[in-house]
Amino acid sequence: MAFREVYRKGRHHYLYERESYWDPKLRKVRKRTLRYLGPCDARGRLRAPPSVRVDSLHSSFPVGPLAVLYAAARDLHVVDRVEEVLEVERSEASLLLSLALSQAIHRLPLSRVPDWIVRSPLPRWEAFDPAGIDRAVLDTALGRLSRLLPTRDWDHRGFDLQRVLTRSWRNGSREPATCYYDITKQAYYGTECPWAEVGHDPAIGAIGSVVGFGMVVSRDHHHPVLCRPLPVSQSDSVSLATTLEMLRGFGLGSITLVVNRGIVSRENVTRVVGAGHHLLGMVRGWTEETRRYATRWTEEGLERPEHVVARSHGNAAYARGFTAPLFGQPKVRVVVVSDARRRVEERQSRDLLVQELTGHPPRGRLGEIRHELGRVAVPSVGRRGFRVDRVALERERKLDGRFLLFHTDPTVPAAEVFRTYFQKDAIEKVFRTAMGPLSLGPLRYRRRDRIEAYATVVYLAYLLWSWSQRKLESKYPGRTLEEAFHTLGEVAWIRFGAGKSVREWTTRLTEEQAGLLSALGAMPYLPVP
Numbered sequence: 001m002a003f004r005e006v007y008r009k010g011r012h013h014y015l016y017e018r019e020s021y022w023d024p025k026l027r028k029v030r031k032r033t034l035r036y037l038g039p040c041d042a043r044g045r046l047r048a049p050p051s052v053r054v055d056s057l058h059s060s061f062p063v064g065p066l067a068v069l070y071a072a073a074r075d076l077h078v079v080d081r082v083e084e085v086l087e088v089e090r091s092e093a094s095l096l097l098s099l100a101l102s103q104a105i106h107r108l109p110l111s112r113v114p115d116w117i118v119r120s121p122l123p124r125w126e127a128f129d130p131a132g133i134d135r136a137v138l139d140t141a142l143g144r145l146s147r148l149l150p151t152r153d154w155d156h157r158g159f160d161l162q163r164v165l166t167r168s169w170r171n172g173s174r175e176p177a178t179c180y181y182d183i184t185k186q187a188y189y190g191t192e193c194p195w196a197e198v199g200h201d202p203a204i205g206a207i208g209s210v211v212g213f214g215m216v217v218s219r220d221h222h223h224p225v226l227c228r229p230l231p232v233s234q235s236d237s238v239s240l241a242t243t244l245e246m247l248r249g250f251g252l253g254s255i256t257l258v259v260n261r262g263i264v265s266r267e268n269v270t271r272v273v274g275a276g277h278h279l280l281g282m283v284r285g286w287t288e289e290t291r292r293y294a295t296r297w298t299e300e301g302l303e304r305p306e307h308v309v310a311r312s313h314g315n316a317a318y319a320r321g322f323t324a325p326l327f328g329q330p331k332v333r334v335v336v337v338s339d340a341r342r343r344v345e346e347r348q349s350r351d352l353l354v355q356e357l358t359g360h361p362p363r364g365r366l367g368e369i370r371h372e373l374g375r376v377a378v379p380s381v382g383r384r385g386f387r388v389d390r391v392a393l394e395r396e397r398k399l400d401g402r403f404l405l406f407h408t409d410p411t412v413p414a415a416e417v418f419r420t421y422f423q424k425d426a427i428e429k430v431f432r433t434a435m436g437p438l439s440l441g442p443l444r445y446r447r448r449d450r451i452e453a454y455a456t457v458v459y460l461a462y463l464l465w466s467w468s469q470r471k472l473e474s475k476y477p478g479r480t481l482e483e484a485f486h487t488l489g490e491v492a493w494i495r496f497g498a499g500k501s502v503r504e505w506t507t508r509l510t511e512e513q514a515g516l517l518s519a520l521g522a523m524p525y526l527p528v529p
Helices: 064-075 078-086 090-105 113-119 122-126 135-143 157-171 236-249 266-274 288-294 340-357 363-376 390-399 414-422 425-435 448-475 481-488 511-519
Strands: 002-009 012-023 028-040 056-062 178-187 197-201 206-218 224-230 256-258 278-282 308-310 316-326 329-338 377-379 386-388 402-407 492-498 501-506
Touching: 002 028, 056 064, 064 078, 064 090, 064 122, 064 448, 064 481, 064 511, 078 090, 078 157, 078 448, 090 113, 090 122, 090 135, 090 448, 113 122, 113 135, 135 448, 157 224, 157 236, 157 448, 178 236, 206 236, 206 448, 224 236, 224 448, 236 266, 256 414, 266 278, 266 329, 278 414, 288 316, 288 329, 288 390, 288 402, 308 414, 316 414, 329 414, 340 363, 340 390, 363 377, 363 386, 363 390, 402 414, 448 481, 448 511, 481 511
Parallel strands: 178 256, 256 278
Antiparallel strands: 002 012, 012 028, 056 492, 178 206, 197 206, 206 224, 278 402, 308 316, 316 329, 329 402, 377 386, 492 501
16 A cells, blocks of 8 residues: 655655555565655655656667566576677677577567667667667678688588587586477478478478478476477488487587487487487387287286376376387387376277277268278178278277387386476477467578578577576466566566656566566666666
8 A cells, every 4th residue: 555755865855655565575564665756844745846857758668578588698698608609799799699589579570670679778788889780780690600611611600609508508407418309390481492392381281391490408497409400301310310410519428319209210219329328209100019018018917006107187197117129229118108098088989980880881981980990990801891800909909098108228217208208298389489489480591501590599599588487487386488478568668858868767567577577587677766
């Protein structure tokens, strides 16, 4: 509740409007100033209104999310690292940070970024002169990340910067030596680009011109380790091999790489193990060997309290492991997982098909039933042309709700293999963030070097995003950075004329906005009382 309070300074008195509030951190009531009312007498009677006069509003700039991500950049010493690795002036390093901040907040085209920088507080924060910044200057800054040298060799300084920044955040982190790796495809809007090839565009669900991007992120906080462009036609084996080479160049020792089923193959397992790393994934498809592994235990032997593992949304499954040869490796931790809910759904779906078959389905429907029954349907003489193989049906029933996970490190417990694999949703969330708030695509760069430079800009943008998300979760568990930015979107940096001077202020913060900005370390960069 607001109240008035008189402050005495020498022989003069000044009146302020104040309010009391509860500080949960200090666990006591504190007071804060709402506004200055003017000079007064000892009894609080105003003598005259405040002398500050607002003549005109110079500008207003939305600063909430920008201040948060800039605070993350200061935590990580991004500008210092850029200046050191790329061997550029500090002002140019600040421009590259500005490009990453633009990518994370607005994803403006290069032609509009100079005006955005001039209007923003970035020149003040980084102490550089915004005069003369145009698209050519930004193009030059991007060229520092990737360029073709006079010797016709490629200078990939952007990947050097990724390596240094990865080492920097890992040094102050307790992240386990486990990373997630996946590939996404982004639409290319243009006529010619060495990286763009014809492929499946997930945005439209059809064939189009696309560029592939591979990303490696950490397990717990999902900080980026590597972001690189990939030719769409390049096989998963080749792309994984070159990614392993880059990780080795980053100085990363033995790590566990978690991948999706599309990348799992005997060849890729051999490559990863040969490079001194471990691979964790799900077995795709069934062979006689993997069927035997999956049915090693009966339901009674597998679904026991000591083997239960928690799944998301309050569900549970059962995971039991053993050591066996797989993918050409003599000793692999194989984990049999049984999901009771999935078992019921699969069994009921198949039983309904078998029951439908005993009736009189139309000829067109017969083909669909045969396709859905798969191995259970075998050729047979008659009107239908196939029959249900009861032996195969029983074999399939034993596999209902079951799947196999594997880890090339045979010492890892089954529950840990299960938890680590199903945290791979992190990489999917990373790509959702990259394609949503960070606007990874569509792409319009034509040159090879610009696509590679852009990958490093996306790396920087996501590093600032994930670092801020980590700080947010420590104070507000369960809240996403996107939600916080929605709350902070109304925080603006105001410049207004007062007499002969220009004053700067931040729009009045709500209690929630002030709490978020403080938790994310952005308050020191705002002109607030």
